[in-house]
Amino acid sequence: MKAMVLVGADQPLTLQAVDKPSLATGEALVQIKAAALNRRDYWITIGKYAGIKYPTILGSDGAGVVTEVGPDTDPYWLGKEVIINPGHEWGDHPAYQGKDFKIMGLPEDGSMAEYVKVKTEYLQAKPAHLTFEQAAAIPLAGLTAYRALFTKGGAKAGNKVLIVGAGAGTGTFAVQFAVAAGCQVFVTSGSGEKIERARQLGAAAGVNYKAQDWAEELKHLAGGFDVIIDSALGKDFAKVPGLCNPGARIVFFGATAGNIPELDARTLFAKQIQLLGTMMGTPDDFTAMLNLVNEHQIVPVVDEVFPLEDAQKAVDKMGSSSQFGKLVLRVS
Known part of the structure; x- marks a missing residue:
């Protein structure tokens, strides 16, 4: 062959x-x-x-x-x-x-x-x-996004969800899956074109993470988030806990921009925020992910x-x- x-x-x-x-x-x-x-x-x-x-x-x-x-x-x-x-x-x-x-x-x-x-x-x-x-x-991106959103993140209808880096394969699946589940979805990207394409997939809004005030802009747009999906991390991750609603889940599965920086621990424990690592998913996650794709005819x-x-x-x-x-x- x-x-x-x-x-x-x-x-x-x-x-x-x-x-x-x-x-x-x-x-x-x-x-x-x-x-x-x-x-x-x-x-x-x-x-x-x-x-x-x-x-x-x-x-x-x-x-x-x-x-x-x-x-x-x-x-x-x-x-x-x-x-x-x-x-x-x-x-x-x-x-x-x-x-x-x-x-x-x-x-x-x-x-x-x-x-x-x-x-x-x-x-x-x-x-x-x-x-x-x-x-x-x-398979790989869909499974990763599904587990991050639902198995680990517990996303459900009505939640406000932030997808950091909407242009990657996992990012686009996370947008599509969260929208299908009835979440209100926001995104970040370094490209205005990618933000607009995420909006076409159902995202409510997005901001360019290259802007100095990207976190403040997100807070103005959404108020706060129940689930945040991040595959980049890096120094800007220090601003992410400040975007969280009480009891929020921050789920991450990559570190393309670097490791987790120093965080304000008081924000984490005062809001009872969960930091959750994830990687791929179980066979049951894979089956559930495909069921979601089939039920909502996701392309x-x-x-x-x-x-x-x-x-x-x-x-x-x-x-x-x-x-x-x-x-x-x-x-x-």
């Missing part, structure tokens, strides 16, 4: 012929129709991610058709259009992942290939209202679709952070 292979840090992804995976009991072979990029793919290509091995086939997101199943494996999935849960071996505790948890696309080969092998327990039916390219955009935001052989161009675009929504590869 053909696959995009990473042979080393700061080396371009190259299209190569590699062996098609062989299957064990409980596994299925998925012919990938579309794959999508995540920020982790970019970090891996520049050598800034834990546990990197070379050569490797990246890609945590994929949608396609099951063409084979392993020996003594239920043939139910044969011929089915599927979407893949990229979080494997979560463990026994729903509150956190176990020591064996792993994400498809490293250490095991991922979806930037014509075929990928997956345990059948990680397969779900592709939402019927979506194309393969749209469905492939969902993921796809910024651009590239042919598989142009995967490096997609990685380069992700490195520039110029996209709004997901970058997708059409595989076959």
